[in-house]
Amino acid sequence: MSDALTTRHTRRAFISGAGALVISLSTPASSSGQAPLTDGAMKRPSFTPSQLDSWLSIDEAGDVTCFFGKIDVAQGLDVAVRLIVAEELDVAFERIRVLMGNSATTINHGGATSDSGVREGGALMRITAAEARMLLLEMASRKLNSPVSSLRVSNGVVTVAADPSRAISYAELIGGRYFNAQLHWNKKFGRDLEVSGTAKPKPPSEYKIVGTPTVRTDISPKVMGKFEYVSDVRLPGMLHGRMVRPSIAGAVPVNVDESSLKEIAGARVVWIKNFLGVVAEKEWDAVRAAEALKVTWSDSNPGFPPQEKLHDHIRSSKVVKREYTSNVGSVEAAIKEAQAQKLRVVEAEYEWPFQSHASLGPACAVANATKDHVTIYTASQKPYDARIGIAELLGREMRDVTTIWIAGSGSYGRNDAGDCSADAAVLSNAVGKPVRVQYSRAEATAWDPKGSASIQRVRAAFDESGKVVAYDFMTKGFSLRDMPPWERKAANTLAGHLLGFKLEPIQAFGIPNDSYRFQHKRIGWETIPPLLDRASPLRTAHLRATASPMCHFASEQFTDELALVAQSDPVRFRLQYLTDPRDHELLKQTAEKFGWDDRIGPNPGQGGRELMRGRGVAVAQKEGTCVAVFVEVEVSKSTGRVRPVRYTVGHDCGLIINPRGLQQVLECQTVWATSRALCEEVTFDANMVTSRDWTTYPTIDMNLVPEKIDFVLINRPELPAAGAGEHAARVVAAALANAVFDATAVRIRSAPLSPERVKTALGRV
C-alpha cells in the first residue's frame, strides 16, 4: 500500500473508530452539483463481488481506487496491482491507489496466501479494470457521438482519434458516481472467488505500462519515519494488554494473585477460563504487570520428545493420514524387479526441523470491542478469515465485526499475528475499552505456529542402461495444518484453545510436484498426530513455501545423488529427465549465467583445504512458476561454517509485471531461505520451546549473506502472470546442500546446515 494511503486510512480509522467509518472510505466523493450527468448511479450499489463498484472506483478528480481482497506481505504487491490497472484503464500509475484487507470495504479474496497476490488478485483486477474501461468507452461514445472503435484513451481521457479536440475524461464520465454494472460471480469467497465480465483485457502485445521497472512507493515514508504500522494505531482511551503464558506448555492458570500487581498503578487482570492477560494504561506497566503477576499453574506434562530424538519420534509415530499426490506405473514392482536383477537401487532419508516465523516485530493488534461492534486492526495475512473467527470467539454476529488490515512487521505465513488479534479482541471485549496488544519476543519466537518438522524417504531404481525407471518419494511429518492457518474458526487461534474451542487439525502436507519424468513414479505424504493438542507452542501452520523447502531439500539433493550414481553432471542429468521446455530453457540460461561447467562428482582438489569451494543447483516448478537456483559456497573445515559466496537465481513466472519488484522480491527471499537452510531450528525440551529470542533462535546476519545475487528473469508475455513471492525459497536449501556436497564430498541430509552439524558430518569421514 502506498504510504499516503496507509496514513490517510489509519488516521480516518482513528477518528471514526468502528465499522461505519470504513464504508465512507469506499464511497467515491459525491458529485457536487455540476451539470446533470447521465451515466452511473448516485447511490452505492450493494457491496457484493458481482458489482463492479465493489472492486474499483473513479473519483471526481479521476483518481482510481482499487478495492483489493488480498494483502501485501511487504513485497510491493500494490505496485504490481497499480501497473495492471493503469495498463487496462489507460490511467497514470500515480493516479491509482490500492486499498487492501479491510473487511468492510474490500471483498474477501483470501488475504495473502500461496503466492497468489498477482496470480489471482492481479488477474481479477485486470478483469474488473478492463470491464470498467469498456463501460467508460461506451459512455464516451454516446457523449462524443462517435463509435467506440473511433476512440482512444490516454491518461484517463477519451478522445476521438481523428479529432482529438473531441475529448472527455473518465472523471467527467463517472467521477464520484457508481458504474452499477454487473459482473458474473461464481458465488464463492476467498481464494475460490472468481468474477468475469464481458470486456476483453488488452493483449499483452499492446502493453505499455505492465513490464515497466517500477520502484516501490512505500520505502520513502518508511525511511522518513512516516509510515504507520499496525503497532502505531492509537485509539482514544486505549489500554495496553499483554498475555501471561505458562513456562510449561499445556499448563493452565489455577490461581491468580492479583495483589501481586498492586505496585503497578492501574494494572488489572483479565482471566477467563484458561485465558490470562493483563491490561494497563501505560504500555510499560502492562509489560511489567505481565512479568510481575503471580500465577499458580496446573501440572502439565506435554511430553515433548528429546530434541535429538525428534526425527525418531516422527519415524515411529502412527500415521494419521496418507495420500499419494502422484502414482504412475507400479513403483513397488519396478523397484523389486531392479533388486532381483541386482540393478542399482538408491535410497536416502532426509530430516527437516521445526522452524519459527520469528517476525522481526512481535505481532501487534488493536481491538475496539463496544456493545454493538468490534473493530480489529490487524496485520494478519487473513484479515477476512480473522473476522469470522473473532465473531465466533466473542459470540458476535459476523456483521458486527470489522477487521482492518494494516501492515505489520514482515510475515511469512500464519505467524503470531492471527493469535494476537484474537487476544486483543478478547481483552477489549472483557474490559470494554480499546486494547492494544504487542507480543513479547518470546511469544513471537517460542509461541508462534511453527513450520512443520518432517522426514523424507526417497528411493529410485535404475535399469541396465543406467536410466532411472522408478522413483518413490514419501514425506512423513506433522501436518502443515495442525492448526488450520485461516483463523476462520475460533479454534484456529491460541485464544480459542484457551477458551475451550476444540482444535480441529486438518491432515495435509500438500507436497510440491516433481518436475521429472520417470516411468514409475510415486509421491506421497503421511501425517502424524500433533505433540500437544491444545495451545501448543509446537502447533504447526503455514510457513512460507509450506511443504516445498523440506520436500525439495530431499528431492533435489536426491536428484544430485542419482546424477552421481549415473555418472552424470547435475545439470545434464536434470535436463535428461525434465519434461517442460520452460524448465529446460530456464535451467540452461541460468547455468550459463552462473558459469556452470559440465563435471561429474564433487569439486576436485578441495580435500586438504581449510576453505572448500563447491557449487550446487536445484530446480522446481509450481503453479506456473519455474525456478532454478545456483549457488557457490565456501565451507570451513575447522568450523563447519557454510558461506554462500554468490547465487544465480533463474525465474520464469510467465508475464512479468514489474521486473524491478521481481528482482527485489527474489533477492530478499533468497536471503530469507538461506537463513532457514543454514541457521534456523526451533529448540525445545520436554516441557517447552526453548527458542525464545535471537540468541536461542539464530537467523542470518551480514556475515552469512552472499556477496552477490545475479538473476535470469525470463518474461513470457503470452503466459499469465504467476506468483513470485516464494518460489525461489522452495529450492535454496537444496541448492546449498548440493553445493556443500560438491565442496566437501560429504552429503548432509539434515537441515539446517549449521556449523555444528556440518562440522560433525565432516568429522565422520
Next chain:
Amino acid sequence: MAKSYSISVDEVNRTLEVDDPNMPLLYVLRDELGMNNPRFGCGLGQCGACTVHIDGQPTRSCVTPLSAISSSKITTLAGIGSANAPHPLQSAWIVEEASQCGYCLNGFLMTGVALLKSSPSPTEMEIKTAVENIKCRCGTHLAVVRAIKRASQMMVGDVK
C-alpha cells in the same frame, strides 16, 4: 511516585511524568510521547529495531532506562532528515529499495548514519561489521549494504 523528566527529542524539549525511572526510553518515546520511531523488536538489545541516537551515538532504546538519559540529546529516524532535506542515506535507501517491511530500518539507518559520520567512505567490510548485530527477517541485507555504499558516494560527491 511520578517524577518529572525533561528530555530533548529531535530538537524539541519534552517534559513528562513517569512512575518508574527504569522505564526504557523505547516506551517513553512510543507511549509517553506518541512517537512511531523507534520500534519494539525484542526488548533485549538483540535486534536494533529500537535504535535512536543519544548524543549522536546509536543506542538501543529498549534497554536504556529513562533515568540514564535525562540530559542527553535524542534523535530518532524522523529527526535525521526531512522531506525537503533528506539525509543522503535516506535518499539512497529509496533508490536501492533497501526495505521490504521496513520494521528493521531504525537499526540499519541510525547505525548507518553514525557510521557515515565517523567513516565517510567505509569499506564493504566496515559496513557489514557496523550493522552485523542488526536483525532483518525479510532478507534486505544486500540492499542495505548497497544503500550505505551509495550514500557514502553521494556524500563524497561521486554520485548525485
